[in-house]
Amino acid sequence: PTLSNQIAAGEVIERPASVVKELVENAIDAQATQIDIVVKDAGISLIKVTDNGNGIAADEVELAFQPHATSKISSNQDLFNVKTLGFRGEALASIAAVAKVNLTTSTNGSRGVLVQIAGGQQLNKQTVAATKGTSIEVKDLFYNTPARLKYIKTVNTELNRIIDIVNRLALAQPQIAFTLINEQRNLIRTSGNGNLQQTIAGIYGRKVAEQMVSFEQQTSDFRIFGFISLPQQTRASRNYISLLVNNRYIINYQLTKALLAGYGSKLMVGRYPLAVVHIKMAPLLVDVNVHPTKREVRLSKEAQLIDLITTTVAAKLQQLNL
Numbered sequence: 114p115t116l117s118n119q120i121a122a123g124e125v126i127e128r129p130a131s132v133v134k135e136l137v138e139n140a141i142d143a144q145a146t147q148i149d150i151v152v153k154d155a156g157i158s159l160i161k162v163t164d165n166g167n168g169i170a171a172d173e174v175e176l177a178f179q180p181h182a183t184s185k186i187s188s189n190q191d192l193f194n195v196k197t198l199g200f201r202g203e204a205l206a207s208i209a210a211v212a213k214v215n216l217t218t219s220t221n222g223s224r225g226v227l228v229q230i231a232g233g234q235q236l237n238k239q240t241v242a243a244t245k246g247t248s249i250e251v252k253d254l255f256y257n258t259p260a261r262l263k264y265i266k267t268v269n270t271e272l273n274r275i276i277d278i279v280n281r282l283a284l285a286q287p288q289i290a291f292t293l294i295n296e297q298r299n300l301i302r303t304s305g306n307g308n309l310q311q312t313i314a315g316i317y318g319r320k321v322a323e324q325m326v327s328f329e330q331q332t333s334d335f336r337i338f339g340f341i342s343l344p345q346q347t348r349a350s351r352n353y354i355s356l357l358v359n360n361r362y363i364i365n366y367q368l369t370k371a372l373l374a375g376y377g378s379k380l381m382v383g384r385y386p387l388a389v390v391h392i393k394m395a396p397l398l399v400d401v402n403v404h405p406t407k408r409e410v411r412l413s414k415e416a417q418l419i420d421l422i423t424t425t426v427a428a429k430l431q432q433l434n435l
């Protein structure tokens with residue numbers, strides 16, 4: 114790989130969890146209904162993501178690994194109206210630059226193609242029998258970028274980051290069945306039946322999910338819905354708050370504050386609720402071109418949304434007489 118490829122790779126591929134995120138987002142964009150993730154050594158030696166989505170046509174596989182090649186947007190206009198999770202065309206090229214990648218994909222469920230790439234160099238391409246969808250194995254991450262490898266923390270830390278990412282992706286997509294397996298141990302399993310509360314149960318446990326209460330509210334610009342915990346069901350960190358804009362997990366301090374404001378003085382100092390807040394709005398009102406990881410987004414009419422979240426949560430808790 115060229116140096117610039119490796120530098121660009123660092124922007125989106127910081128650590129194993131970034132690989133998991135990018136591969137799973139691709140599977141989601143490919144309309145998968147089942148996504149299975151297997152990792153070893155917290156993703157350093159292996160990350161394998163298998164989906165039953167649309168697959169990649171045999172003659173487009175090389176293109177998919179080219180930097181800035183995306184099949185998801187075709188004009189500058191589309192950049193302001195992004196409906197997919199990916200659109201920059203950077204992830205596969207970046208991952209293939211810093212790891213050994215085997216990709217098997219099929220658009221029809223009988224014939225497929227297998228490509229092997231290491232350090233950005235294609236080693237092999239052959240026709241294989243394959244089921245519909247795509248399976249990507251990423252091995253020996255950062256094997257050719259020792260500085261990046263050194264920056265990786267303990268196996269525990271990296272595994273927790275992977276679990277956190279998959280949790281959010283699953284909460285964002287209740288209609289997709291997810292599994293996450295590390296060293297033969299099943300860490301996450303969601304049913305994919307579209308039921309948000311059951312998805313929450315698959316992630317935080319049934320008891321936790323059953324104690325949460327649902328909310329829903331609509332204005333001309335937004336529809337918000339989801340589940341929040343009661344003021345006495347709290348955690349010591351904000352990590353159990355998930356904001357999902359058009360099924361994309363985002364980080365937004367103002368919206369998190371708006372949620373907390375809905376609880377007002379009902380929360381003890383240093384305690385945070387569990388919450389899964391889905392926000393639906395026109396893609397034109399969401400600017401995802403803020404950061405390469407697309408975690409931070411710019412929202413038009415943010416003030417109205419802040420107000421909507423606070424008042425909806427406050428009304429819900431009041432309605433329950435809490």
Ligand code: ADP
Nearest residue numbers: 139143177183184199200201202203204205247
């Ligand atoms: P982006 O997602 O921004 O388009 P990527 O580098 O992540 O860029 O992927 C490049 C292209 O490869 C995608 O646009 C898509 O056409 C194809 N692709 C990647 N992963 C999958 C997958 N799991 N299923 C189908 N197509 C895929």
Ligand code: MG
Nearest residue numbers: 135139199204
């Ligand atoms: Mg992508």
